Amino acid sequence: MTIKTWSTPVAPEESRPVPCALCGGEHFKPHLNCEGFAFVRCARCGLVQMNPQPLFKAIASRYQEGHGNDYLSYELANEAGFLRLQELALRDAGFDEIEGALKNRTAQTGQQPRVLDIGCATGALLVSLRDRLWACTGVEISPSAEYARRERGLDVRSLPLEENHFPDSSFDLVLASHLIEHLNNPADFVKEVYRVLAPGGYFLVTTPNISGFQARLFKGRWRSAIFDHLYLFSVKTLSALLTEKGFAIERVRTWGGLAAGTAPATVKRIADRAAKKFGFGDVMLIRARRN
Numbered sequence: 001m002t003i004k005t006w007s008t009p010v011a012p013e014e015s016r017p018v019p020c021a022l023c024g025g026e027h028f029k030p031h032l033n034c035e036g037f038a039f040v041r042c043a044r045c046g047l048v049q050m051n052p053q054p055l056f057k058a059i060a061s062r063y064q065e066g067h068g069n070d071y072l073s074y075e076l077a078n079e080a081g082f083l084r085l086q087e088l089a090l091r092d093a094g095f096d097e098i099e100g101a102l103k104n105r106t107a108q109t110g111q112q113p114r115v116l117d118i119g120c121a122t123g124a125l126l127v128s129l130r131d132r133l134w135a136c137t138g139v140e141i142s143p144s145a146e147y148a149r150r151e152r153g154l155d156v157r158s159l160p161l162e163e164n165h166f167p168d169s170s171f172d173l174v175l176a177s178h179l180i181e182h183l184n185n186p187a188d189f190v191k192e193v194y195r196v197l198a199p200g201g202y203f204l205v206t207t208p209n210i211s212g213f214q215a216r217l218f219k220g221r222w223r224s225a226i227f228d229h230l231y232l233f234s235v236k237t238l239s240a241l242l243t244e245k246g247f248a249i250e251r252v253r254t255w256g257g258l259a260a261g262t263a264p265a266t267v268k269r270i271a272d273r274a275a276k277k278f279g280f281g282d283v284m285l286i287r288a289r290r291n
């Protein structure tokens with residue numbers, strides 16, 4: 001997992017200025033200077049974003065084959081590592097408790113609990129959830145979707161979430177791991193997640209944490225300050241977006257004190273523990289619930 005990014009900034013005609021996705025504000029201050037691009041911060045609400053922003057078609061083309069990268073090979077090579085991280089994150093989110101509650105509820109009607117994994121890549125996590133008797137659906141816009149369907153027999157849709165037009169209350173649990181920071185319109189996305197969740201359903205969202213220690217230390221060289229990320233959320237800005245769309249925040253966890261290889265193992269272990277305890281970890285997970 002050494003690749004920081006395979007993307008380079010798009011041509012100016014492939015991007016446009018947008019209002020702030022959280023508050024609609026149009027005034028931004030410089031925030032992070034990276035090599036060849038920058039992030040700005042909304043003067044009103046503090047949401048850090050890339051603005052002007054690459055258009056969706058410029059972004060979508062990155063994930064297709066023949067774009068100078070092989071997304072599927074990358075996903076497959078890292079699959080076991082990614083799955084392990086996702087399972088640790090689920091444990092932190094209190095997954096056993098969520099699963100128990102949902103299975104109790106759905107058992108009364110003879111149904112399985114329904115999960116939607118948005119940005120499910122090759123579907124490794126969905127396979128493990130299917131083994132635990134979940135009814136599984138995935139959304140994945142890269143060619144990994146085809147692999148998940150063909151090799152694993154999963155129901156994985158190749159269109160972005162909003163274009164699938166799932167009926168209201170289709171799912172009991174929605175997962176989005178390292179996805180929301182890539183979207184042009186995270187506000188519409190959160191609204192759509194709310195709609196497709198059944199009342200009382202859970203949304204677990206994982207994303208880099210710009211209020212974490214590493215972001216503050218590395219600034220423009222932070223490993224998550226890359227051109228693929230259109231938004232860099234803090235616990236505060238992501239919580240605000242979720243509650244604004246009607247979600248209740250049930251749990252916030254952050255983890256990762258120092259990146260592997262930047263410090264001796266003992267120092268890293270202490271930093272990781274402290275980051276988790278005090279909430280300044282490099283990645284955050286928010287467990288939100290639909291009312």
Ligand SMILES: [Zn+2]
Nearest residue numbers: 020023042045
């Ligand atoms: Zn704003």
